[in-house]
Amino acid sequence: MAEKKYIEEKIRKFINQTFLRGGETNPGLKDHTSFLEKGIVDSTGVLELVAFLEETFNITVEDEELVPENLDSVSNLVKFVSQKSDQAKMD
Amino acid sequence: MLVGDFLKNNAQLFPKKTAIIFGRRKLTYEEMDVSANRLANALISYGIKRDDRVGVFLDNSVEAVVAIFAILKANATFVVINPTTKFQKLGYILNNCRMSGLIADWDKFDVVSPIPETAPSLKFVIFSGKKKDSAEIDPNRFLDYEELLKSSVPKPPPLKCIDQDLATIIYTSGTTGVPKGVMMTHLNVISACTSITTYLENTSSDIILDVLPLSFDYGLYQVLMAFKVGGTIVLEKTFLYPFEIIKTIIREKVTGFPGVPTIFALLLQLDHLKDYDFTHLRYITNTAAALPVSHVKKLREVFPHTKIYLMYGLTECKRVSYLPPDEVDRRPDSVGRGMPNEEVYIENEQGERVKPGEMGELVVRGSNVMRGYWELPEETDKLLKPGKYPGEKVLYTGDLFRMDEEGYLYFVARKDDIIKTRGEKVSPKEIENVLYRLNEVLEAAVMGVPDPILGEAIKAVVVLQKGANITEEQVRRFCAQNLEDFMIPKLVEFQEFLPKTETGKIKKIGLISKGE
Numbered sequence: 033m034a035e036k037k038y039i040e041e042k043i044r045k046f047i048n049q050t051f052l053r054g055g056e057t058n059p060g061l062k063d064h065t066s067f068l069e070k071g072i073v074d075s076t077g078v079l080e081l082v083a084f085l086e087e088t089f090n091i092t093v094e095d096e097e098l099v100p101e102n103l104d105s106v107s108n109l110v111k112f113v114s115q116k117s118d119q120a121k122m123d
Numbered sequence: 124m125l126v127g128d129f130l131k132n133n134a135q136l137f138p139k140k141t142a143i144i145f146g147r148r149k150l151t152y153e154e155m156d157v158s159a160n161r162l163a164n165a166l167i168s169y170g171i172k173r174d175d176r177v178g179v180f181l182d183n184s185v186e187a188v189v190a191i192f193a194i195l196k197a198n199a200t201f202v203v204i205n206p207t208t209k210f211q212k213l214g215y216i217l218n219n220c221r222m223s224g225l226i227a228d229w230d231k232f233d234v235v236s237p238i239p240e241t242a243p244s245l246k247f248v249i250f251s252g253k254k255k256d257s258a259e260i261d262p263n264r265f266l267d268y269e270e271l272l273k274s275s276v277p278k279p280p281p282l283k284c285i286d287q288d289l290a291t292i293i294y295t296s297g298t299t300g301v302p303k304g305v306m307m308t309h310l311n312v313i314s315a316c317t318s319i320t321t322y323l324e325n326t327s328s329d330i331i332l333d334v335l336p337l338s339f340d341y342g343l344y345q346v347l348m349a350f351k352v353g354g355t356i357v358l359e360k361t362f363l364y365p366f367e368i369i370k371t372i373i374r375e376k377v378t379g380f381p382g383v384p385t386i387f388a389l390l391l392q393l394d395h396l397k398d399y400d401f402t403h404l405r406y407i408t409n410t411a412a413a414l415p416v417s418h419v420k421k422l423r424e425v426f427p428h429t430k431i432y433l434m435y436g437l438t439e440c441k442r443v444s445y446l447p448p449d450e451v452d453r454r455p456d457s458v459g460r461g462m463p464n465e466e467v468y469i470e471n472e473q474g475e476r477v478k479p480g481e482m483g484e485l486v487v488r489g490s491n492v493m494r495g496y497w498e499l500p501e502e503t504d505k506l507l508k509p510g511k512y513p514g515e516k517v518l519y520t521g522d523l524f525r526m527d528e529e530g531y532l533y534f535v536a537r538k539d540d541i542i543k544t545r546g547e548k549v550s551p552k553e554i555e556n557v558l559y560r561l562n563e564v565l566e567a568a569v570m571g572v573p574d575p576i577l578g579e580a581i582k583a584v585v586v587l588q589k590g591a592n593i594t595e596e597q598v599r600r601f602c603a604q605n606l607e608d609f610m611i612p613k614l615v616e617f618q619e620f621l622p623k624t625e626t627g628k629i630k631k632i633g634l635i636s637k638g639e
Binding site: 067068069071073 | 182206207361363385386389396576596609
């Protein structure tokens with residue numbers, strides 16, 4: 033559980049610094065806020081996000097994983113990164 | 124013929140055919156037509172008349188498409204506004220064209236609700252989406268989309284327009300930093316749609332994927348053209364998760380995929396595209412900025428059965444040229460030739476047509492050329508000049524070109540300093556104007572710098588007031604509060620001073636690579 037918390041903190045910090053530039057429509061980022069629905073991330077932002085995940089958590093994001101189920105909210109990201117990290121440990 | 128007929132005709136010819144797919148929602152031509160009729164009747168009952176302007180301030184959605192056709196059915200002119208537009212610019216556009224009504228999303232209530240105070244022409248705002256519960260909402264001014272649809276009749280309202288009336292005003296970046304409204308008549312829009320669907324050989328069996336915003340004319344025309352030929356539009360809110368788009372192309376058996384270089388650059392980063400079956404994908408189109416030759420090559424490897432059309436245009440005439448797919452190898456650096464039913468030629472500064480191979484300004488002649496800029500006669504006269512016959516106007520594009528013996532065009536340079544980023548045109552002046560509103564800023568210069576994904580990335584070079592202190596992040600944050608998302612500078616650089624010309628103008632050329 034501690035690890036999940038660490039992942040979430042890192043992800044939130046990155047999203048806040050990179051995408052939420054204090055814009056008027058995004059006062060708070062909830063766990064399930066959809067980046068797509070709320071226009072938080074743009075298409076090049078997704079690349080930045082993926083590069084950040086790969087570097088920070090030492091994982092490889094495959095083509096097929098570039099889908100909203102994995103990337104479109106803080107909670108989806110935390111779940112995705114946790115699964116990938118667990119997989120990496122087992123490999 | 125009017126633009127609204129695209130929907131009406133298909134609702135009569137193929138009522139049960141799928142007109143639009145948006146996520147899990149699929150709507151037939153009949154359903155779209157009935158919704159548009161209902162909304163049109165509601166607009167009329169709230170005072171919308173022929174020639175009034177009505178804004179569409181919505182994300183790509185079924186409601187946005189219904190709104191566009193409803194406005195046309197109400198004999199009014201639609202104005203699609205980029206959904207990331209901030210309060211000040213939204214107010215400017217509303218007042219500039221004296222908009223009578225606006226259709227927005229409940230999500231945008233906080234941005235939109237103060238607007239009527241500053242825009243006296245605005246009679247009402249219709250909100251769609253999940254309704255906001257608030258006692259303070261004025262029921263005479265703020266209306267709910269779903270409730271209006273339910274309470275209005277489905278009978279089509281009487282048509283009063285002719286094809287000389289304005290179908291749409293499209294706001295575009297101007298060199299002065301103030302947006303200009305490009306006036307397009309029904310005839311202009313229909314002519315452009317006819318020319319484009321002719322060379323793309325569109326038919327009612329086409330299924331066109333649209334990931335581009337409807338506020339961008341390239342995104343808007345995908346819907347109009349799909350409806351013109353009775354095809355199906357697969358509308359996405361945006362291009363965000365590359366593999367999701369691939370899945371959509373396969374699932375919906377998409378036949379046409381329009382994009383801009385940024386989108387193709389992102390897609391081509393996927394490693395396993397060759398493993399998928401794209402045989403149904405009949406064509407890909409690229410415009411807004413040149414697609415690098417290496418990307419054209421890669422696209423053909425990934426999509427061997429797909430025709431690739433490279434195109435060029437500007438909002439003022441929608442599209443200028445297309446390169447037929449079988450010419451791509453022979454003339455990889457050409458933007459193609461004029462569209463069907465359109466003439467293009469090149470003039471020198473003396474106003475004479477130049478010989479093949481000589482450089483000059485590109486001129487466009489055709490029914491697709493705009494009626495002018497909304498209430499900007501002087502700006503209009505700079506671009507629209509007398510043509511071959513009395514009363515005729517042709518478009519001087521401001522772009523320098525060469526043409527070969529066979530009529531193929533080669534882009535040389537732009538006459539102004541407009542930046543093209545992610546396929547969108549951005550006026551450096553508009554961003555500089557925002558930067559100058561920061562108290563800490565003494566001088567600012569904005570320019571485009573080459574970027575492999577964006578085409579050009581926006582760079583701001585800033586000189587601070589003596590003793591002032593502000594970070595790069597704070598500058599970007601201020602831009603995000605005041606500009607559409609695609610206009611936020613990717614790079615912010617601080618300098619002690621900016622180089623000037625003898626007349627005191629900032630010299631930008633030297634700043635592009637400085638400090639990198």
